[in-house]
Amino acid sequence: MGKTASTTLAWSFESELSQDEMLRRLDERWPSVWAISDSHHHGDYVGGKLTPEAAARIYEDGPRFVVHLRFSSAGGDVKRQLLEAQQRLIVEVLPLVGARDVAPTEPLD
Numbered sequence: 001m002g003k004t005a006s007t008t009l010a011w012s013f014e015s016e017l018s019q020d021e022m023l024r025r026l027d028e029r030w031p032s033v034w035a036i037s038d039s040h041h042h043g044d045y046v047g048g049k050l051t052p053e054a055a056a057r058i059y060e061d062g063p064r065f066v067v068h069l070r071f072s073s074a075g076g077d078v079k080r081q082l083l084e085a086q087q088r089l090i091v092e093v094l095p096l097v098g099a100r101d102v103a104p105t106e107p108l109d
Helices: 019-029 078-096
Strands: 005-014 034-039 043-051 054-061 064-073 100-105
Touching: 005 078, 019 034, 019 043, 019 054, 019 078, 043 078, 054 078, 064 078
Parallel strands: none
Antiparallel strands: 005 064, 005 100, 034 043, 043 054, 054 064
C-alpha cells in the first residue's frame, strides 16, 4: 500500500460578503455541493470539494477570512493534483466569494 500525501495550505483575504452570501454564490455557480458547517476549534466555515483530492474551508478570522485548502492523495501525480486544486481555489473560488487582498498565511489549525 502506498503512502498518502497530505497537506493544508492557507490564504487570508478580505471580502464584503458574509459566509451566507458566499455560500449562496458558490451554490449558484459551483458544480459540487457547498455547506456551512461548524468547526469545534474555529467556528463556522463554508466548505466544499475542489477536486477529488482537495477541499476548501473558509473561516472568519477577525475582520478577514482564512481559506484552507485541505489536500490528501493516495497516489498518482501528486504535484499536478495539488497544483490543480490550488488553481481552482485561487482562480475560480476566491473571485466568487469577493476575495481581495489575498495573501498566503499559516493554517488556523
